[in-house]
Amino acid sequence: MYRAPRGTSDILPREQGYWSYIRQKAAAICELYSYQRIDTPTFEDAGLFVRSIGEETDIVEKEMYTLEDRSGDKLTLRPEGTASVCRAYVEHGMHTLPQPVRLYYDAAIFRYERPQAGRYREHHQFGVEALGEIDPALDAEIIDIAWQFYVNLGLDGLILNLNSIGCNVCRPAYLDTLRGYYAQHLSMLCPDCQRRLARNPLRLLDCKKASCIPLADQAPRSTDYLCGECADHFDQLERYLALLNLPFIVNHRLVRGLDYYTKTVFEIAPEGEVVAQATIGAGGRYDNLIEQLGGKPTPAIGFATGIERLVLNLKKQKRAVPEPVSPSVFIAYLGQDAKEEAIKLVSLLRRSGLSVILACGDRSLKAQLKQANSTGARQAVIIGEDEIKRGTVVLRDMDKGEQQTIQLGEVVKVLSRS
RNA sequence: GUGGGCGUAGCCUAGCGGUUAAGGCGCCAGGUUGUGGCCCUGGAGAUCGAGGGUUCGAAUCCCUCCGCUCACCCCA
Known part of the structure; x- marks a missing residue:
């Protein structure tokens, strides 16, 4: 027997209420903030993701679904949404449009990982991107969309974590400082962190091992090493978020797994959840990415949220959906x-x-009415031999259990009224 | 990739060494010559995840594999 491939799932009719509810709220908020939908291909040139996400990341090293097509091209099922949007921005010359360009997507995402609660090999993300503007007011707008989206869905108890990880100017010095700090405490680090130190020192900050947390808390903070521009950007963003009454907390241990982030990074997760996959949405600024992909230097910021994780949280919070x-x-x-x-x-x-549902299979009237009942139809029309002779039908109200005989020619009129 | 838990009809569950594997939900039919929901009766539906082993005898014990699931790494 064939089964859905590992880490994929069928979204059955009984689940669809959650999905249409979420997608309808997503489309509505995008309309409100004037973000336009974009759909990009399910697969892209493998190089696009390697270049944007980063050679050294887990996604590129072990999680991409990459295949060679018959012409020998290497193609990858998209493991995230931002790279494709940036590629489309460059390819279609969107820098000639009024900036920023505001876009959103809702797409299937593919990563080869061991599935677990809230993590799947095929999952879906709704994301928004604002490209071509560095104003921190735009960072605030993106975070505001994310937050209002969750509010509109009816999710409670969410925490907004915020941080700035600097830019090409200030980050190298910070990373050196961080490496120096951790080098002094090498023996106290967990094996994972000892390995991470050489490759990606930022990652040490979000280690969840009890032994590493105190070290991370005491570690040099990226916000103390920002260059003038980044520090100014972060200050303004904090001010704007306060104006919007968004209850953020600055989390110095917040880093992100993709190389392209600069300055602002943020994550939204249910309160009290410590596991990493509890995060329902995350995003940040990526001011170098478009240039890296062959476009002109173009600052941009985006956000994405996992739809499966939203469904999980809606269920956990017992939110009713249509x-x-x-x-x-x-x-x-x-x-x-x-x-x-x-x-x-x-x-x-x-x-x-x-x-309307028409009975089928020439079954007994009893069986047909039983089916009518289970479909939830309010009215049943019964046509038998007697009715044919008289040119009538029986109209049965399924809730009241009352019925009347009416002329065949009247049926459309009578039912349209009810 | 590493570790824990679990695999009995479409779904949920009982049985945990001894006859034809039991029940509930759902499905189908009958109880009403053309009338649903409640009730009653019956039926279909399971090579007990697969393979191997132990035993007179295995759903039950052991091994291997597969699948699901949870956690780690990492991510939405």
């Missing part, structure tokens, strides 16, 4: 003549805008 709509009419028939009349009637009713 129920699937029931058909308004179910049509039952008895005998071939009645079946043919029913087929014509169904068509008439649907053209007048009513959602």
Whole structure:
């Protein structure tokens, strides 16, 4: 028997309420903030992701679904959304549009990882990107969209973590300082952190091992090493977030796993959750990425949120989502003549805008009404041999259990009224 | 990649060495010559994840593999 591949899942009809609810809220907030939808290909040139995410990251080193097509091109199923949007920005000359360009996407994301709660090999992200402007007011706008989106979904108890990891000017010196600090405490570090020290010292800051946390708390803070421009940017952002009444907390241990981030980074997670995969949304500024991909130097900032994790949290917080709509009419028939009349009637009713289910399989009336009941239809139309002779139908109210006989020609009119 | 837990009908669960593997939900049919929801009766549906071993005898014990799941690394 075939099964859905590991780490993928079928989103069954009973789950779809959560998905349509989330997507509808996403589209609504994007309209409100004037972000326009963009869809990019499911796969891209492998090099796009290697260049943007970074050679040394876990995503590139071990998590990409890369394949060679028949022409020998190396293609990768997108492991995140930002790189593709930047590629499209450059490819279509969006720098000629009024800046910033505000875009959003809602796409499947693929990473080869061991699945666990809230982590899948195929998952979906809703993301927004604002490209072509460095004003910290835009950072605030992106964070505001994210926060208001969660508010609109009805999620409570979220924490907004904020940090600045500097830019090409100030980060190298900070990293040196950080390496120097940790080198003094080498023996106290967990094996993972000893390994991380050489490759990516920022990562030591968010180690969750009890033994490493005190060291990380005492570690030099990136915000103390920012250059004038970055420090100024961060100050202004904090001021704007305060103006927006967004309850952020500056978290010096917040770093991100992708190389392209500069200055602002942020994460939103449910309160009290310590595991990394509790994060429901995250983002940051990436002022060098577009230039790195062959465009002109172009600052930009974005945010993405995992839809599966939102569904998980909506369920955990017992948020009600819209129920699937029931058909308004179910049509039952008895005998071939009645079946043919029913087929014509169904068509008439649907053209007048009513959602209708027609019984099928020539089953007993009892079985047909039982099915009518389980579909949740409010009205049942019953057509039998007697009704055919008289040119009538029986109209049964499924809630009240009352029924009446009406002329066949009246059915559309009567049902359209109810 | 590493470690823990778990695999019995579509779903949930019982059985944990001894006859034809049990129950609930759901599905189908009957109880009403053309009438749903409640109730009653019946039916279909499981090579007990796969393979190997121990045993007179294995869903049950052991081994291997596969799958699911949770955690670590890392990420939404």
